[in-house]
Every structure is written in C-alpha cells, then in structure tokens.
Amino acid sequence: MRLGTVKQFDKGxxxxxxxxxxxxxxxxxxxxxxxxxxxxxxxxxQRVEFQLAQGKNGLQCVNVYLA
Structure with missing residues (x-):
C-alpha cells in the first residue's frame, strides 16, 4: 500500500x-x-493508504483507506 494526501475531492x-x-x-x-x-x-x-491500477486514462487510485 502507498501513503498519500487528498489534494482535491469534489463532493458533487x-x-x-x-x-x-x-x-x-x-x-x-x-x-x-x-x-x-x-x-x-x-x-x-486527509491521509490515506491506496494502491494504483491502470484506468482508462492512466494510473488511478484503488482500494483507498483512511490512514
């Protein structure tokens, strides 16, 4: 798992x-x-743990958990 920080999240x-x-x-x-x-x-x-996977437009986060 990787660690990271949420930089942007559009709730809508x-x-x-x-x-x-x-x-x-x-x-x-x-x-x-x-x-x-x-x-x-x-x-x-927020701090999160996540994995990367290939999506339609490149790598994207999957299996995201709050750290």
Whole structure:
C-alpha cells in the first residue's frame, strides 16, 4: 500500500486527486475506490493508504483507506 494526501475531492462529482508520498505525483480517485463504510467521500488534507491500477486514462487510485 502507498501513503498519500487528498489534494482535491469534489463532493458533487465524487472524484478527486491524491498526492503520492513516494513520488509526489497526483492520481485520480473516484468515490467507488474508497473502502470505508457509509457515505464515501474524502476531505482535503486527509491521509490515506491506496494502491494504483491502470484506468482508462492512466494510473488511478484503488482500494483507498483512511490512514
């Protein structure tokens, strides 16, 4: 698992970006990748653990958990 910080999350559109601690690149995240119970959303500045997988437009975050 990688560690990162939520840089942006649009609650209306349910997507955003997470900055990877390892390489400081930002990766797309969609709300379906969040593995928490209840209403799934992220807040700017939250620390998360995640994996990367190939999506339609490049690497994106999957299996996102609050750190």
């Amino acid at each position: 559109s349910s997507y955003g970006f997470i900055e990877d601690d390892q390489n400081h690149k930002s990766y797309f995240v969609f709300y379906t990748a969040i593995k928490e119970e209840g209403y799934k959303r992220l807040e700017v500045g």
